[in-house]
Amino acid sequence: MNEDRIKACLGRHPDWADGRISNSLAVPINEVKAIRAIGSVGSGETIYLGHPKADSSPEAQAPPPGGFSLRGIRLLSKKPADCMKARLYGLRKGMGYKVESLAKEWGISADTIRKHAKDHHALVYVEATPGEYVACVVHPETPKGE
Numbered sequence: 001m002n003e004d005r006i007k008a009c010l011g012r013h014p015d016w017a018d019g020r021i022s023n024s025l026a027v028p029i030n031e032v033k034a035i036r037a038i039g040s041v042g043s044g045e046t047i048y049l050g051h052p053k054a055d056s057s058p059e060a061q062a063p064p065p066g067g068f069s070l071r072g073i074r075l076l077s078k079k080p081a082d083c084m085k086a087r088l089y090g091l092r093k094g095m096g097y098k099v100e101s102l103a104k105e106w107g108i109s110a111d112t113i114r115k116h117a118k119d120h121h122a123l124v125y126v127e128a129t130p131g132e133y134v135a136c137v138v139h140p141e142t143p144k145g146e
Helices: 002-012 018-025 029-038 082-089 099-106 110-119
Strands: 123-129 132-137
Touching: 002 018, 002 029, 018 029, 082 110, 099 110, 099 132, 110 123, 110 132
Parallel strands: none
Antiparallel strands: 123 132
């Protein structure tokens, strides 16, 4: 009975790995390997005898160019907030920068820049015209004054 189920599954999904077929049908993996080794489904149709990812040709095993080893490197799921501190301290003292222009240049949302600038005491408001204030980002050590 398992043989018919395995052959039917291999007929529908010839590219599935033996382990995947074994798990989906709840049969021992050895039975799946034995049926795959036979190489034919009852109707004379040939079963795919290997998994495409198990290709042993040198081209299939060569990594793409530009890769590097991740051993000993700390991996993070997102960019740390400390990089914003370095960017804010990289601004020139005594200069003000519009939040929107920094957002375009740094590729970060304006809200994120405002949040980090406020956390590092680098967000100030400049009176552009009487009664109209514009948010600006400055170097955190820029003296605050009137």
